[in-house]
Amino acid sequence: MAPALLAAAACATAVPQTASQEPARDDERALARAEDERAAALEQPLSAASTPPDCGSCELVGQICELSRRICAIAGRHRGDEELAARCTSSEQRCRRSRERLPADCPCRVR
Amino acid sequence: MRYAVTLFAAVLAGCGGAPARWIDEAAAAHARADALAGSGDRESAIRILEQLVAQPTPARIGARDRRAVVQDAYGRLADLALAAGDPARALGYADAGLALGEARDAFTSTLRTFRGKANEALGRDSDAARDYEAAQIVAEALLQAAMADGGSR
Numbered sequence: 078m079a080p081a082l083l084a085a086a087a088c089a090t091a092v093p094q095t096a097s098q099e100p101a102r103d104d105e106r107a108l109a110r111a112e113d114e115r116a117a118a119l120e121q122p123l124s125a126a127s128t129p130p131d132c133g134s135c136e137l138v139g140q141i142c143e144l145s146r147r148i149c150a151i152a153g154r155h156r157g158d159e160e161l162a163a164r165c166t167s168s169e170q171r172c173r174r175s176r177e178r179l180p181a182d183c184p185c186r187v188r
Numbered sequence: 189m190r191y192a193v194t195l196f197a198a199v200l201a202g203c204g205g206a207p208a209r210w211i212d213e214a215a216a217a218h219a220r221a222d223a224l225a226g227s228g229d230r231e232s233a234i235r236i237l238e239q240l241v242a243q244p245t246p247a248r249i250g251a252r253d254r255r256a257v258v259q260d261a262y263g264r265l266a267d268l269a270l271a272a273g274d275p276a277r278a279l280g281y282a283d284a285g286l287a288l289g290e291a292r293d294a295f296t297s298t299l300r301t302f303r304g305k306a307n308e309a310l311g312r313d314s315d316a317a318r319d320y321e322a323a324q325i326v327a328e329a330l331l332q333a334a335m336a337d338g339g340s341r
Binding site: 141148160 | 297301304308313314316317318320321323324325327328330331332334335
């Protein structure tokens with residue numbers, strides 16, 4: 078069934094509709110939409126692979142992680158201070174979260 | 189971030205009159221401070237930036253723009269004072285900058301970072317950790333906004 082439906086969907090999208098044609102039925106329109114979405118999804122990895130990763134936020138992530146390093150260095154000097162230890166843990170989470178926001182192939186992401 | 193005046197110079201170039209003059213003076217002050225700090229004369233650089241933050245702001249400058257330019261200058265002052273080995277003075281500059289208001293922007297994050305460095309140098313570790321954390325929270329919010337905008341900042 079699927080090839081026939083896809084063929085119908087392809088026709089529905091490929092042939093421009095004229096005033097003399099009957100309006101497309103709802104299920105045909107839905108199929109056409111699904112096909113468009115599938116084509117877009119297939120195209121996405123290709124375009125992502127052909128453009129370099131956007132690593133413009135690397136500097137900001139570096140600052141976030143540097144602040145975490147400073148907070149944890151202070152916590153390290155005050156072992157037993159639970160408040161500082163908690164700040165260190167939270168700051169490390171922020172650093173990790175920030176790195177994870179960057180595209181996977183940014184060189185600054187893993188350090 | 190550091191040279192907020194350059195950004196505002198472009199925005200306000202068409203204003204003419206007092207706002208444009210104020211921006212020109214701020215840009216010139218930063219340029220002079222750069223040259224002086226570069227030649228090792230930090231004290232003169234500090235004096236020039238102190239004059240900049242003490243100047244009255246023209247009425248037509250928006251409060252947010254004024255805050256950005258003045259906080260930017262206070263950030264540089266704090267940085268210069270830290271480099272000169274004077275954390276107490278750096279703390280004073282950071283506090284003066286932050287007293288103008290805090291927001292989720294690079295100016296607040298920078299001033300909080302310098303405040304943290306000053307406190308740490310003064311042996312106030314708990315205060316320093318709080319400042320660093322505040323700076324980090326703002327920086328993370330900025331990153332979030334930048335990534336939502338397309339990740340190119």
